[in-house]
Amino acid sequence: MPAISFESVSKAYPSSRGPKDATFLALDRVSFNIEQGEFFGLLGPNGAGKTTLISILAGLTQASAGRISVLGHDVARDYAQARRSLGVVPQELVFDPFFNVREALRFQSGYFGVRHNDDWIDELLESLGLTDKADANMRALSGGMKRRVLVAQALVHKPPVIVLDEPTAGVDVELRQTLWQFIAKLNKQGSTVLLTTHYLEEAEALCSRIAMLKTGRVVALNHTSELLKGASSNVLRFKVDSELPKVLAEQARITGRIVQFPAHDAHEIERFLAAVREAGLVAQDVEIRKADLEDVFLEVMKGSSTHNLGADGLPEGEATSGGASK
Amino acid sequence: MTGWQTLLYKEVLRFWKVAFQTIAGPVLTAMLYLLIFGHALEAHVKVYGQVSYTAFLVPGLAMMSLLQNAFANSSSSLIMSKVMGNLVFLMLTPLSYMNWFVAYVGAAVIRGLVVGLGVFAVSALFTDISFVAPLWILVFGILGAALMGTLGLIAGLWAEKFDQLAAFQNFVIMPMTFLSGVFYSIHSLPPVWQTVSHLNPFFYMIDGFRYGFFGVSDVSPWLSLAVVAGVLAVVSAVAVALLRSGYKIRS
Numbered sequence: 001m002p003a004i005s006f007e008s009v010s011k012a013y014p015s016s017r018g019p020k021d022a023t024f025l026a027l028d029r030v031s032f033n034i035e036q037g038e039f040f041g042l043l044g045p046n047g048a049g050k051t052t053l054i055s056i057l058a059g060l061t062q063a064s065a066g067r068i069s070v071l072g073h074d075v076a077r078d079y080a081q082a083r084r085s086l087g088v089v090p091q092e093l094v095f096d097p098f099f100n101v102r103e104a105l106r107f108q109s110g111y112f113g114v115r116h117n118d119d120w121i122d123e124l125l126e127s128l129g130l131t132d133k134a135d136a137n138m139r140a141l142s143g144g145m146k147r148r149v150l151v152a153q154a155l156v157h158k159p160p161v162i163v164l165d166e167p168t169a170g171v172d173v174e175l176r177q178t179l180w181q182f183i184a185k186l187n188k189q190g191s192t193v194l195l196t197t198h199y200l201e202e203a204e205a206l207c208s209r210i211a212m213l214k215t216g217r218v219v220a221l222n223h224t225s226e227l228l229k230g231a232s233s234n235v236l237r238f239k240v241d242s243e244l245p246k247v248l249a250e251q252a253r254i255t256g257r258i259v260q261f262p263a264h265d266a267h268e269i270e271r272f273l274a275a276v277r278e279a280g281l282v283a284q285d286v287e288i289r290k291a292d293l294e295d296v297f298l299e300v301m302k303g304s305s306t307h308n309l310g311a312d313g314l315p316e317g318e319a320t321s322g323g324a325s326k
Numbered sequence: 327m328t329g330w331q332t333l334l335y336k337e338v339l340r341f342w343k344v345a346f347q348t349i350a351g352p353v354l355t356a357m358l359y360l361l362i363f364g365h366a367l368e369a370h371v372k373v374y375g376q377v378s379y380t381a382f383l384v385p386g387l388a389m390m391s392l393l394q395n396a397f398a399n400s401s402s403s404l405i406m407s408k409v410m411g412n413l414v415f416l417m418l419t420p421l422s423y424m425n426w427f428v429a430y431v432g433a434a435v436i437r438g439l440v441v442g443l444g445v446f447a448v449s450a451l452f453t454d455i456s457f458v459a460p461l462w463i464l465v466f467g468i469l470g471a472a473l474m475g476t477l478g479l480i481a482g483l484w485a486e487k488f489d490q491l492a493a494f495q496n497f498v499i500m501p502m503t504f505l506s507g508v509f510y511s512i513h514s515l516p517p518v519w520q521t522v523s524h525l526n527p528f529f530y531m532i533d534g535f536r537y538g539f540f541g542v543s544d545v546s547p548w549l550s551l552a553v554v555a556g557v558l559a560v561v562s563a564v565a566v567a568l569l570r571s572g573y574k575i576r577s
Binding site for chain 2: 080
C-alpha cells in the first residue's frame with residue numbers, strides 16, 4: 001500500500017480574468033504514488049500547484065476531481081484516519097499568541113487524542129533545540145524558533161507520513177541542519193517524508209525520488225539519480241565583467257557575473273569558450289562541474305513536454321526499479 | 327482528554343488568560359449600568375407592582391452580560407484564528423465538525439456563565455437578590471449562552487475581518503439585546519412596541535431568566551423556553567451545516 005496516492009487530482013479556481021464562469025486550473029489530473037519509507041521531493045516554481053496539492057492532501061482544500069489517500073484512507077471520506085497518519089508543517093509561519101510552546105504542543109497532541117505525551121514532547125523539544133524555550137510564549141520566539149515549533153506540532157502525534165511545505169524558507173543554516181538531521185533520522189526509522197522546497201541542493205541531497213510540477217501538471221517524476229543522469233552531464237561555469245551577446249545569454253544560466261552553460265562534451269565546452277572570446281569577453285575563474293538538480297530543474301521547466309514520464313504517467317525507470325506502483 | 331475536550335479546555339484557557347478583559351471588564355461595565363440607572367430611577371420606577379428597579383435591573387444586566395460575552399467568545403476566537411492563520415492547527419486534526427461545535431459553544435457557555443455569576447456576586451453588594459425558581463435561572467442562562475455562542479460561531483465563520491464582526495456585534499447583537507427588556511418591562515411600552523418586542527428572541531431569554539428571580543414575567547416561562555429552544559435548534563443546525571461544509575475555512 002502506498003503511503004500517499006494521488007489519483008488524477010484536479011483543482012479549478014474561479015478565474016479573476018475573463019468571463020464570469022471562467023476557471024483557472026491550478027492542478028490538472030495529477031497522478032503518482034509515494035511509497036512507504038520514501039523521502040520524496042515535490043518541486044516546481046511558484047504557482048506550479050505544490051501547495052494546492054498539499055492543501056488537498058491535508059484536507060485544507062477540496063479537490064475539484066480525483067482522489068488522494070494516505071495509507072489507504074481517503075482524505076475526504078475517511079478524513080479522520082487520513083489526518084491521524086499525516087503530520088503537516090505548513091508553509092506560513094503561524095502561531096497562537098495566547099500560549100507557550102509546551103502548551104501549544106500539548107493541545108496539538110490532545111486534538112489527536114494522544115494523552116500523556118510529555119515524554120515525546122520533551123524529545124521533540126530536545127531534538128529541535130527548543131528545550132530552553134518550552135515555557136516561552138510563542139510571541140517571544142524568533143522566526144526560526146517559530147518554524148521549529150511548527151515542525152514539533154506536526155510531529156507531536158507521531159505520524160507515519162510527514163509533509164514539509166517549504167520548511168526551510170528564510171531560516172538560518174543551523175536550523176536547516178538541525179531539522180534535516182532530525183527528519184532524516186525519522187525517515188530512517190520508517191517515516192515517509194514528502195518535501196517541497198525551493199532549495200534544490202536540499203532536495204538533491206535528501207530525496208530518493210522527485211516529482212516536478214509545472215502549471216499544475218507533473219512534468220518530471222523519477223529517482224533523483226535518474227533525473228541527474230538524464231541532464232547534460234557537465235556545466236561550464238565562469239565569470240565575465242560585461243553582458244553576454246543575446247544568442248549566448250539565451251542558452252546560459254546567469255547569476256550576476258556568474259555564467260553557466262550546460263555542456264555534454266569537450267567540443268561543446270570549447271565552442272562556448274570560443275564564442276565568448278569572439279564576443280570580446282574574457283572568461284575568468286573557468287571551471288567545469290557535474291550537472292546538479294538545479295540544472296535539471298531549469299531544463300525541465302524550460303521545456304514544454306514531460307520529462308522521464310511514461311505514457312501512463314509513471315516514470316520510465318519505475319517498471320524495473322520497483323518504485324511507484326499504480 | 328479526548329480531542330474535543332482538549333479544544334474546549336484550550337478555548338476556556340484562552341479567555342481565562344486574559345480574564346481582566348474577558349471577565350472583569352464586562353462585570354465592571356454591568357456594575358456601572360446598575361449604579362447609574364439604579365440611582366437615577368430607583369425612586370421613580372416600580373416593576374410588576376412591587377419589585378424595586380435596582381432588583382429588577384440585576385437579572386437583566388446579568389443576562390445581557392452573559393449573552394454578549396458568550397457571543398464574543400466564540401466569534402472573537404474564530405476570527406482571530408482565521409486572521410492570524412493558526413486555525414490551520416485545528417483544520418489538520420481529525421476533529422469532526424461536531425467536535426468543533428461542542429467545544430466552541432461549550433467554551434462560550436462557560437464564559438457567559440462566569441461573567442453572569444460575576445455580575446451577581448458584585449450586585450449582591452448593592453442590593454438583595456432573590457431566587458424564586460433557580461432551575462429556570464440555570465436553564466435560561468445555559469440556553470441563552472449556548473444560543474449566543476452558536477451565533478458567535480456563525481459570525482466568526484462568516485466574517486473575514488474584524489470590521490465585519492464588529493458590524494454584526496454593533497448593528498445586530500447590541501440593538502436586539504438593549505431592546506429586549508433589559509432595562510424595562512415591555513408592559514411599560516406602547517402596544518405596537520410590545521408586539522415588536524415579541525418578535526425579538528432575546529426578549530424571551532431575558533424574560534424567562536428574570537422569571538427565575540421574581541416568579542413574575544411578561545410572558546409564560548414555558549413560552550419563553552419553547553422560543554429559546556426553538557431558535558437554538560435552528561441556529562445550531564445552521565452552524566453545524568456551515569462547519570460540515572467547511573464554509574469560508576476549507577476552500
